[in-house]
Amino acid sequence: MSRIVISLSGEGRGHAARTLSLLEMLDGHRVLALVPDKIRQWFERETASFSELQICRLPSLSFQYRSSGKLSYTKSWMVAAPFIAKLSNNLAKLREWVSGFGPELAIADFEPLLPRLASRLSIPLLSLDHQHFLHSIDPAALPRQIRRKVVFLRPSVKLFCPTADRHLVSSFYRYPQRSGTDRYQQIGVLLRKGMGRMPSQVGEHILVYTRRSQAAASWLPTVANASRSVLVYGCGESAKSANIDFRPIDGEQFLVDLSSCKALITTAGNQLVGEALNLGKPVLAIPEKGNFEQQINGYFLAQSGMGQTLAVENVSNKTLRNFLERLAEFRKNIAFYSGSGNACVLKSIHQMLGLATAADAKAHIVSSQKIQQVHQ
Template identity: 30%
Template sequence: MAKIVYGVSGEGSGHSSRARVIATHLVERGHQVRIISYDRGLRNLKDDFDLFETEGLHIAQSENQVSRLRTLTENLKKLPQGHARLKALREEVFKTMQPECVFTDFEPMTAYLATYYDLPLITIDNQHRLRYMVYPCPEQLSHDNTLTRNIIRAMIPRPDVSLVTTFFYGELKNSRTFLYPPILRREVLGLTPLKGDHVLVYLTGEFQRFIDILPHFKNERFVIYGYDREETVDNCQYKPFSKAGFLLDLAGSKAVMATAGFTLITEALFLKKPYLAMPIKGQFEQEINAHFLEHMGYGLNVYSPSVDVIQGFLDRLPEFNSRLDGYRAEDNSKILDRVDELLANDCALAKAFHDLRKRG
């Protein structure tokens, strides 16, 4: 069995949700796994896995828009700690454990050390579709598209194999990239979707302009997560975070209105829920997710929500439901099978891809 270092971005919860599925599978197969993460990834995984805390990047936002200045300044403050944790990661994990293979879900320190120690590097994420897949991009996002590809290249310079999760499929740019259905939590796979009478709202930061619109829809009921409150105001029921409660409200909703994070979109699609996506402006991945969603007919891509826009979304729910009937909901078996293939016979296939990438 293989010794594996698994880097997991701690920005948001999607990376750790995906990594939990993969790491659980690896452990069940008898592999030795050491997870490297921070922030939400640390909090979400530390109780169940052998975990080393590192330092990582964060995106600052307000009113559903990225604050580039705050993002820059807050991350610059962390450079000294980041350098110290990189040195500790090298000494306490890589030198001690001597891994045979490195996995990363958009965590750069493990990616750089995989290259330094000449180890096979496998990426499992949705970010690499933006680097290695051909897809339609709105003209107004072309600059951010190029910038995002360059950031991904800087974060993870030399992946040997990229296992890419996606709900939109395009042509691939190389023979070392493979597309798979979104990785879903076991709790999601076990849900039974129902057509309830409420709309689920999920926000990752303050977006009061949107919240102020909802009382106009007196015949609708909105269940709101992300504000860490427990109260009902008019037709809006605020709920504190609860993984089980959130999933039940998602499964029982008639639609979702939320930011455009990959994980929630794909869970909603699996449960056949129409989605009004409000991408965080300046966060290209969310913007392209929302573009794909609307392009495929599963919901709307909305930058500036208004009474008319939300009413239009609600009026079109039958249309979106009809399109979602054709969405192919799949489990995680395909990508887990590929992971097993890469690690079989002392990581023979992972090492073969590593050699192939080095030969150019």
């Protein structure tokens, strides 16, 4: 039984869903999870059955949005300033927890504290996230209006994780890599065990997931006009309105509704789009305003022929009707899709634990030699 410390970002469903999949793969190992306060209660409920799991509070960053629902990079950086000022203090507090746990491997999902701590404690680090595609993608593969955004965001990705022993980039699509990034390995999205046992059916409802109700306020009524049944997650629990059923966040029920929907409409988060495609569901991606990463995800979704992307201002009865009329076409293309990254992650973890064991053995030999030299 190995000891592994993991950390995750508290921003968005994708990081948490990926971590839950990871924990299932780490069954049989002792795990210390560094979890942001923002999702800690939810995370504790979802992981109640994991007996070898310890959870530690993690100071974290979060994106800031304007009242219109548009992502604001300026506000996000302003809120990040106090976090950066307390970086040394936060690292010192976490060091006590992590050192006491004695991990043989660290796994970080786009979170800035554990990579720095792992470096200081000489713990092998696996970076596992989607965002590092921004560092490794060849901008020439993108439309001209998006290329500058990739160059703009690339330095911030390295701030989150300055260095790692191995990088796994989890994505529902494949992208051309720029030269010098061979150590960034592309893998599929991570899937929960329950998804493999879940029968995928084509029901009557459209499933909607959005992280913020204000972001969906402009297009949700249009979706309601396009379908007799709409199930909505992420806008809070409200009374059922006409054909819209607002549902509370519930991981298991959400997967049931996803596996039985006729299509998914969501912001263009990588993890959920990948889960939907693995269940054979066409996706309409509506990127959050100002979220460059989601715009790129939407672009690759449209290029794949397995779904469509629309800017918020382009959502209308006509464009939604066009999406629904193409569902058969999308399903035909999805039939050839296989995008699970579980096996690659597990292989990397086993390899790195072996490397950690070998490094410990080498250190033990060197230490023994020094002791012998002292006694001679």
